[in-house]
Amino acid sequence: MAKLLEYDGVVIGAGHNGMICSAYLAKCGQKIMVVEKNMEVGGGLDSHEDRNYPGFWHNIHSVFHRGLTMLPWFKDLELENFGIHYYRPDPGVVHHFLDKTYLGWFADVKRTAESIARFSKKDAATFLDIWTRWQPVVKNIVFPETYAVPIPIEEKRPLLEKLSAGREYLRYFETTPEEFVLQHFEHPCVQAFIGFLGVMRGYELDAPKTGYLIPAMIAWGVNPQLCRGTSHALGDNLAHMMSHNGVDYIEANGAERILVKKGQATAVVLEDGTVIKARKFIASNVNPVETFIKLVGRENLKPEFADMAESFRFSQTTPIFATNLALNERPKYITEEKYPEVAGSFMHIVGLEEYQDLKDLFEDCRTGQLPRKPFMNGATPSHHDPTQAPPGKATAFMWQLATYNLWGNALNWDKARGEWLQKQLSVWQRFAPNLDENNILSIDSTTPLDIERHDKNMYCGDWMVGEYSGDQALENRPFPGWGQYRTPIDSLYLCGSSCHPGGNITGAPGYNAARVIAESLGLKPWWTPLDFKEHLKRLK
Incomplete structure (x- = not known):
């Protein structure tokens, strides 16, 4: 006999x-159940111990958490009380070149500009100018918009046009990231550096209406932080925080069906047949294809909406081939001899020599080919957090953006894995020659197909959980007309990365959805969510 449970949400x-969404609503007095398909909570906050060498830990998905301790939900939910700790390495990023020069992104913008000036004084001056001009844009528009329910551009534009920062935002709103980079920077290495950092945030080079994100990135700063005890420690601490606030959760028993009665979502059926009745709401953190086509079912949707859900696009350029190493000693980069400061960088970029390499990669990803020229970004987590490797040892990884549908079929990754792994490693070794057989204890890899196998929500290996382009961004994410976390099914909401503002560890989709759900239920939020339209009206 099926088990029957009942919760508010x-x-x-x-x-x-x-x-995050569940905790905000639980603190509003709601009784919440969270259901998870995987063996552990956390989603992309996933880490595995090396299968051959105990004590070496590899971060499988998310690693670079940008400014996380400054985000509103981190403070509101008092995450620091649950033992979480973050390291802030400086420089945040070093881009190595074979001639032993580098580009670096430091906490001090002047040091970043100095590294750019070694390649182009004009580009360094441009970088500082953008950084200065866009400080008020990020502070007053981009960051507030990230942590607010998005409003249509038709409502936003007249308010922005009254503000100097708003006019700066609109100046690049219709452009693509590539257009911004190529129009403002002249040196191919600098173009590659800035363009690639945008790409590694999940931006599409040629996506319209996203060009403003590049100057926002410059002004906001890269600011990557590393979670002590691997990225899974954040997932574990979020679980403790949920329990502290009275949220119940079930692992290894995912949702199989959302029951709909007279146009209203009423219950969730789990894989083992358990039925959880929802007195007030259901919120889906999974992608819209999974939510609407699999869980809700076409029979409960209007045909045009079902078609729209089924046509939701997943990125062809965000999937990653990861190489993870257990080492006797950390990678030592050729750049360190002249510039010892690069050893302390969090992110390392190798193999990317000019902007054309990025364009070629996008073409390879979209045509299902292996990258014609490997270039990667990665880190040595144990260098900053000794808990991630045994004493005196090291862990390191590199990520290569790569196609999911290799040669037209993702299963081809199972055949190509070994050869590509060696090719990727050989490029890395040119920049860190000590990565030899005497140093490498264990080597492992994750293909774009493996990403989907491990996290079913990341269709096609897309960790952004949906291509980020103008018609799938801001108020159009996931679909035009449905960008405010609501759905055409009463009492059913979306709260995941397929919503504004997209993937990465921002917590913003869950944070924003909690506000929409609370207000829909007539609950007064205990926190202070921002009404973005009213915020713009108050600016001068």
């Missing part, structure tokens, strides 16, 4: 957005 998917 059910959240599907215990990634960080689902956990």
